[in-house]
Amino acid sequence: MKRNSRLSAVLHALMHMAEREMPMTSDDLALCLDTNAVVVRRTMAGLRDAGIVQSGRGHGGGWHFAKPLSDISLLDIYNALGEPIVFQIGPATEMPGCVVEKSVNRVIGDALKDAEAILMARFAGTTLADLAADFRVAAKHCRADTG
Amino acid sequence: MKRNSRLSAVLHALMHMAEREMPMTSDDLALCLDTNAVVVRRTMAGLRDAGIVQSGRGHGGGWHFAKPLSDISLLDIYNALGEPIVFQIGPATEMPGCVVEKSVNRVIGDALKDAEAILMARFAGTTLADLAADFRVAAKHCRADTG
DNA sequence: TTTTCATGTAACAATAATAGTTACGAATCG
DNA sequence: CGATTCGTAACTATTATTGTTACATGAAAA
Structure with a gap:
């Protein structure tokens, strides 16, 4: 089964946004994520x-953060994606009649x-600022941050 | 996204098998799981x-355990299903070029x-015998174990 | 040995979830 | 006004899973 990569994808997008002063358009982000502008929106x-x-909207429009990176946890983003399902595996029937x-x-x-x-606690304890810091350390060693 | 219930389903089947002396046919199990015999196989x-x-195969054929329930962990079953993917969420690209x-x-x-x-450790520490014991306690309170 | 029962498996259809695309409306800025 | 950019609906494409049919294979019973 294939995995859902929306969380990774959106974090990727947000990190690129974090590296810029100006808003990024959906087309810009679609290029980064190798997808379509509508999917980004x-x-x-x-x-x-x-x-x-x-x-x-309009000239100079696009996407930008509504609050500081340090105020945004991975859990916030995870919840905002509206997919509170972590696991692929789960029960066959929600309301089983069978005792077994x-x-x-x-x-x-x-x-x-x-x-x-465990996972949610970890997400709650990590902010976008942490992620950006982690990225900048990595980028210092290897300058090829396109994509 | 919908969850994969094969682990739950197969455990359900195995517990029904554990309650019987005779082998159970794929059709028997398909009835329990409300699915098709081919899917069971x-x-x-x-x-x-x-x-x-x-x-x-043939008369008196069907499915039975190859070893004691106490020698079969949930992890064994999980692995046997050939789906070592637990999480729906995952990375967008396995080999990303982008540093971000x-x-x-x-x-x-x-x-x-x-x-x-954490999850695998828990699975490894639980055997089918544990599961069967758990079920029998529950069944003692409510005798309606069909399905 | 023939019949019946049951698994093994391939092939195909049905279903469902996700992602991608097109199209057009609405808002904003110059 | 006109270019730009989001908002969104509608549709298509892709993919994974599940369900179904069909038939071959093996084993026990008659």
């Missing part, structure tokens, strides 16, 4: 609704819940 | 190759790896 719409970025199935769902579900909590 | 084939279950993307992939990837380790 679709994804960024969630972040705009969550107050993470703002968009402007109920039992299986509970055991698996508990394990997944714990792992998810 | 497809899924169980992985477990057979992994030495977890055995299949017999590399950095993003590493941060996200590390967090996912840690959460996955």
